Amino acid sequence: MKTISEKILSTRSGTDVTGGDLIAAQVDLVFAHDGTLPLAIQQLGDLKIKYPEKVAVICDHASPSPSERISNVQAMMRKFARSHGIDFYENGDGICHQIVLEKYAAPWKMIIGGDSHTCTHGALGAFATGMGSTDIAATMAYGKTWFRVPESIKVEVSGTLPEKIHSKDVFLELIDRIKADGATYKALEFSGTGITKMSVEARATLTNMAIESGAKVGVCPADEKVKAYLQQYGRGGEFTPLYADDGANYESEVHIKAEEVVPMIAKPHKVDNVAPVADLEGEEIDQVCLGSCTNGRIEDLRAAAQILRGHKSRARLVVYPASRDVLMRAINEGIIGTLLSAGAAVCPPGCGFCIGRTIALGDGEVALSTQNRNYKGRMGNDNAFIYLSSPSTAAASAIAGRITDPRNFGK
Amino acid sequence: MTRIEAEVIRVFPRDTNTDEIIAGKYKYDELDINKLAMHVFESIDPSFYADTKKLKTPIIVAGANFGCGSSREQAPQVLKACGISCIIAESFARIFYRNGYNIGLPLIECKDVSKRVSHGDRLRVDFDEGTLLNVTTHEVYSFKPIPIFMQEILKAGGLINYLKNFGGFTD
Numbered sequence: 150m151k152t153i154s155e156k157i158l159s160t161r162s163g164t165d166v167t168g169g170d171l172i173a174a175q176v177d178l179v180f181a182h183d184g185t186l187p188l189a190i191q192q193l194g195d196l197k198i199k200y201p202e203k204v205a206v207i208c209d210h211a212s213p214s215p216s217e218r219i220s221n222v223q224a225m226m227r228k229f230a231r232s233h234g235i236d237f238y239e240n241g242d243g244i245c246h247q248i249v250l251e252k253y254a255a256p257w258k259m260i261i262g263g264d265s266h267t268c269t270h271g272a273l274g275a276f277a278t279g280m281g282s283t284d285i286a287a288t289m290a291y292g293k294t295w296f297r298v299p300e301s302i303k304v305e306v307s308g309t310l311p312e313k314i315h316s317k318d319v320f321l322e323l324i325d326r327i328k329a330d331g332a333t334y335k336a337l338e339f340s341g342t343g344i345t346k347m348s349v350e351a352r353a354t355l356t357n358m359a360i361e362s363g364a365k366v367g368v369c370p371a372d373e374k375v376k377a378y379l380q381q382y383g384r385g386g387e388f389t390p391l392y393a394d395d396g397a398n399y400e401s402e403v404h405i406k407a408e409e410v411v412p413m414i415a416k417p418h419k420v421d422n423v424a425p426v427a428d429l430e431g432e433e434i435d436q437v438c439l440g441s442c443t444n445g446r447i448e449d450l451r452a453a454a455q456i457l458r459g460h461k462s463r464a465r466l467v468v469y470p471a472s473r474d475v476l477m478r479a480i481n482e483g484i485i486g487t488l489l490s491a492g493a494a495v496c497p498p499g500c501g502f503c504i505g506r507t508i509a510l511g512d513g514e515v516a517l518s519t520q521n522r523n524y525k526g527r528m529g530n531d532n533a534f535i536y537l538s539s540p541s542t543a544a545a546s547a548i549a550g551r552i553t554d555p556r557n558f559g560k
Numbered sequence: 561m562t563r564i565e566a567e568v569i570r571v572f573p574r575d576t577n578t579d580e581i582i583a584g585k586y587k588y589d590e591l592d593i594n595k596l597a598m599h600v601f602e603s604i605d606p607s608f609y610a611d612t613k614k615l616k617t618p619i620i621v622a623g624a625n626f627g628c629g630s631s632r633e634q635a636p637q638v639l640k641a642c643g644i645s646c647i648i649a650e651s652f653a654r655i656f657y658r659n660g661y662n663i664g665l666p667l668i669e670c671k672d673v674s675k676r677v678s679h680g681d682r683l684r685v686d687f688d689e690g691t692l693l694n695v696t697t698h699e700v701y702s703f704k705p706i707p708i709f710m711q712e713i714l715k716a717g718g719l720i721n722y723l724k725n726f727g728g729f730t731d
Contacts, residue, residue: 291728330575
């Protein structure tokens, strides 16, 4: 009886593994971006890339490049990609994780990314985890890497989320319970009727944030919704179902009733510094940020636009769609028009505000963002304050210029 | 490196994150780790870098979950570049732990170490015995032995050298 993680790693290593075992396994995709690839190139030195077709490189973090120095680094990345014949994604194509969800991730795949939020791809049933530049270089050179098989924590979400409550609120509720190191070295395996009812995009918010509790991977079952998601991107053939066995061995279990989840917010400067939005209502904010690999997908923009339609944002509103595909869909659905009419600065797909390299906060400013981290200095200024919330809370708060419970908005 | 004697430069609290170690705003522009290192801990401890120059063998002690957050290898790289010989924490975040060994920076997990050790204490770390002698207080603590695989990576001077020596990963 196996967890999803044990199933994938057993298949890959050709042995019957359980939590705690050390294995070496082939990977299906290794990717890195402008923050992690340059060091990986240094580490690679004269080593060759074993499987160029299994490597992707993305310019997303400082994109479009804001300086000469970064442009030179990105030029070096382009040259590297071209000379090795590996897939390269340009400024404006999107955030690495959204590109990988759309073009590469699939159930049972092993994915290594030079970015901590690589755990996102567990939303499609992949075993996906973030590593540093040396591990990325080693995986590029040898086609495989070593893993310690993680023990799993079962997170069972039951029921249906109320209106204007997002999977982001579910994760903030979860991290409030297990804290920033509650899942260190472990797999967070999400299941239950609440997960079955969630879209793949909403699941990707949960798996994206798994690292915020220290997890190695966050993973959901690969069900019919995963199949439909892959079909939407012309990759239906990559679908194979994947579920944990009944009676699989979990280190611990967390149960969350979807009906009882309320809008949640993470306060500066830690992701597990969580409170219900209701406790902070009325606090002034300067900037609202909609986007990121956590909540920059089409349904996130749709939820925000639904609230913002016909209103002006009192706070500065900045929008970074997660990918070119997301932006195109948002244009076609009229979402971008709604956001622009509300006063938003709509920026090209990329990491943007989240990492603070192409757009930064001022001293003493307060931001409410849909991203995944609110560490001190995260958005480019050590003297700024960052709150994290769902797209609905962000949209309602933008209009009011103050932290606002989206359920009360318009009442 | 079976034994080192070092002075505790700082005792950092739990959940000290990679953005605090090296801010994201610097890492895209600067590929020279020695120059990047000048910004180490800038947002929470601006005198840290200067203080590393005053000690012969500085060592960091920390609470649980040291190095949480980003996968940026620049975090252990800048600490190594400014002379940190070893980090002893109650626990480490997973990616930081791998990154540390991959670049040849030993990381040791020791229960309650942030409560038992103070800034300025002299420590003698015995990697073979798995013991930590606090020369200042005369206390001895034991720590989790470093896995053999990690010791071999350290001995080789990092993961890439290890793999070159062994011709890749063994199955």
